[in-house]
Amino acid sequence: MDLTFTESERAFREELAAWLAANPPGPEPVGQEEAHFGWRREWQRRLYEGGWAAVHWPAQYGGRGASVVESAIFFEELGRAGAPLPANVLGLLLAGPTIMLWGSEEQKERYLAPILSGQEIWCQGFSEPDAGSDLAAVKTRAVAEADGWRISGQKVWTSIAQHAKWCMLLARTDAQAAKHRGLTYFLLDMEQEGVTVRPLRQITGESEFNELFLDGAFVASENVLGGEGNGWKVALTTLMNERAGLAFFLQVRMRQLLEALIEQARRRERLDDPLLVDRLVGLHMRCEALRLTAYRGLTAIEKYGQPGPEGSLTKWMWSQTNQELCQLAVEVLGAQALREGAPWAYELLRSRGNTIEGGTTEILKNIVAERVLGLPKAR
Amino acid sequence: MDFDLSPEQREIQATARDLLAARSGPAVVREAAQSRREDAALWKEISELGWPGIAIAERHGGQGLGLVELCVLLEQAGAALAPVPLLPNAGAALAIAHGGTPRQQERWLPALAAGSASGAVGAAGRDGCLLAAAAEADVLVVLDDRHGARLIERSQAQVTPLPSIDPLRTYVEVEGEGEPLGGDLAAARDTVAVAVAAESVGVAARALEMTLAYVKERRQFDVPVGSFQAVSHRCAEMLLHTEQARSVLYHAAWASDAEPARLPQAASLAKALAAEAVVSVTASAIQAHGGIGFTWEADVHWLYKRAQMNAVLMGGAGEHRRRLAALLAIAPAG
Structure with a gap:
């Protein structure tokens, strides 16, 4: 140690x-x-x-x-x-590593360099209106043609789709196969007829996410990643990568927000309130516990190739702590923090998404219960 | 950056786990709890293995390893609720090693490390005095925030037993002049607090383990109750609290060995989180066991009782949160 x-x-x-x-x-x-x-x-x-x-x-x-x-x-x-x-964070963190693991030499040659330079932006077309937490339920259909596939369906929560050249797309190629088996992972060109992007306005008023409508969009055969029917396995690579490095960016940002809040409370001479001080200390403790637990996870990945039990906990810890931090800021600063356009108002509203995006807290608890604790599948 | 036990530390962990599984199983623990007696034979064996002196310098008769290694042992002792005075002995030794004069160290450390003398350690403060003690402690170390720390030999001490809800350990109050400790008193307090946190993490981990075994087995509505999210999510939360406490625990133990400047904050963080975690996790264990968890016959209550005592021993979560506020300069000191 x-x-x-x-x-x-x-x-x-x-x-x-x-x-x-x-x-x-x-x-x-x-x-x-x-x-x-x-x-x-x-x-x-x-x-x-x-x-x-x-x-x-x-x-x-x-x-x-x-x-x-x-x-x-x-x-x-x-x-x-x-x-x-x-x-191009999605390209750098998700598409790139997935292509490195599953892609052919031609695919690596074609896609990796423009991801790195940011020349081609990537988005991720996994979730659908009826396939959120139950991701393997995707209904978007891919129908084989002579030299490729025609794809129709709807994706949702597609960040950066309006800027993207390519999409990591999960679609069903075999309706008869078992749920997880009939899926294929495609690299979809966003710049074509049959692809429509519609921004989704979120509670902050901005549009980070989109709906993505596919109406006979074409993907050439060479743009299947990891082979027909292997989509679920390939998608898992993407999902595993989703939780790695970002945690440290978010963790540091949360620490900065906490320091900012302490400073604002100090300037308003609120630190003589022991109740407030105790809540600030509580947030400090959780930020520290998160940072150290995340470091433990890194060592586990380095030494054993996969995170230990602690690895499934960090996103859960961060999202809840961040929400509580924003809520406390509003309590300290009052209506001022709630003015339209105020930074804390944005943080407060945005934080509601933290316990939903990238796996809801409820799903994370199911994963911990089943995969880490070995409990029977949840009902 | 290597935030993991070394192969040697893992071996210590495995040895302790195996020995205690064989020698401190539920029947032994129950018998010790009912009779309120330590297991002298087990203590002798553990002492011969050098556990009480694992973190004591070799020149004082110890093994010269660190607080990390002691925490590894204490976690296992806590998980097994081993009826031996490992925490009181090793804790008293830690306090004397950091806070004692050279003469006090000469006098007590070799005997405490060998298990031939027995110890007691705890804090005195606004809320009174509470020491975790071997049954007939030869030396009692009181870490008092207001009056400094002191060491009292049994012959000089008025010891009042404190019959607590935890029958698996002796707790006492002590009065008597004794002799002042003269070394690094903050480090003495901090290392003992970390030791208590380590035992608490073991208690929490065991409570989770017992709960998992139970909810996988126990069936209602024709399915294991562990398949209900109301139950399984509670278990996930128990893991969260245990692992958070474990992360900050080993950070503090490591800081004591390698970067003492970090110890004050790290120790209070570890003690506060461990206190909160062990109480909530053992309470959850009782809840998840349902009616049976409330009975004397089920063994979870021993864990809950130790959790409550450990949460208070060497300062409760509130006290350590207050100290953290001062150390972080969120609130004015004092």
């Missing part, structure tokens, strides 16, 4: 921090969605030129071959510097 960073991990952090200091991301455009995405595109371009776009990718694909700890350090420092996630 050694909770200090190794010399090379420290060197990695220092090199990155120096680069970030020399290349500040610039002010975040608030309340303007197009400008905000432009800011993230520009940020990815600079990361790419600096050689920082995908530290976790192997060097042969243009990454740095960073260890899982270094990858966590990358996201911590990104968060600390007030930088956004790069525009």
Whole structure:
């Protein structure tokens, strides 16, 4: 057990921090969605030129071959510097690693470089109106043609679809097969007839998500990933990657929000209220427990190739803590925090999504109960 | 960054788990609880294995390992509710090792490490005095926030037994001048608090293990009750609390061994979270066992009773949260 960073991990952090200091991301455009995405595109371009776009990718694909700890350090420092996630975060974290694992040489050759540079943005077409937590229930149909597939159906919660060139798409190719067996993973070109993107307005007023309508959209045979009928297995690779590095970005952001709240409470001379102080301490404790539990998870991945029991807990811990933090901010700052456009108002509303996106807390508890604790399948 | 037990530490863990599974099973624990007697033969064996002195320097007759190794043992002792005074002995030794004068260390550490002297340790404060003790403790260490720490030999001490709800350990109050400890009193308090947290994490882990076994077995409405989300989600929460407490526990134990500057915050975090976790997890264990969990016959109540005592021992969650607020400068100290 050694909770200090190794010399090379420290060197990695220092090199990155120096680069970030020399290349500040610039002010975040608030309340303007197009400008905000432009800011993230520009940020990815600079990361790419600096050689920082995908530290976790192997060097042969243009990454740095960073260890899982270094990858966590990358996201911590990104968060600390007030930088956004790069525009193509779904490509970098999800599509890229999935293609590396399942893709043919031609596919790797074709897709990885433009993911890294941000030239081609990716989105993820998994969830459907009737396939949310029960993802294997997807109904979107793919019908075989001579040289490819015609795809029809509807996807939902598709982030960044309005900017995306490609979509990781899960569709049913065999209606007769068992639920998990009849699925295939496609790389869908978004720029074609038969693909319609409609923004979904969320409770914050902005539109991070979209509905995606597919009406006979075409995917060539060479754009099947991992083979026909293997979609569920390939999708699991994507889903596993979803929970890794991001946790550290979010964890650092939450810590910054907590520090900001403590500072605001101090300025308003509220820290003489022992009830408030105790709740702030409680949030500090949970942020620390989350950070340390996440580090434990990294060691488990590094040593055993997979997270231990603690690995399934961090998203759950983060989402609940973040919600409570935002709620406390409103209680401390009152109506001021609830003014339209106020940063805390945004954080408060956005945090409601935390316990839903990327697996609801209820589903996470089911996963913990069944896979970690070995309890019978839930009813 | 390596946040995992080393192969050697895993071996210590496995040895302790196997020995205690064989020698401190439910029947032994029940017998010890009913008679309120320590298991002298087991204690002798454990002492010969060097457990009480595992974190004591070799020059004082210990094994010269760290607080991490002691926490590994205490977790197992807590999980087994072993009727031996490991925490009182090892805790008194920790307090003397960090807070004692060289003469006090000479005098007591070799005997405590060997198990030939028995110890008691605890804190005195606004809410009175509470020590976890070996049955006939030779030396009692009181870590008092207001009056400094002191060491009292049995012959000088007025010891008042505190018959508690936890029949598997002796708790006492003590009065007497004794002699002041003169070393790093904060480290003495912090390491003992971490030791209590370690035992508590073991208690919580065992409560979860027993609960899982029960809810997989127990059937109602023709299915195992563990298949109901109301039950399985409770179990998931028990895991969450246990693992959070374990993360901050080993961070604190490691800090004590390797980066003492981090210890004050880490120790209070570990003690506060362990106290909250062990109480909620053992309470959940009773609930998930249903009616049977409320009976004397089921063994979960021993865990719940130890949880309550450990939560208070060396300061409750509230006290450590207050200290954290001061250390973090969220609130003015004092």
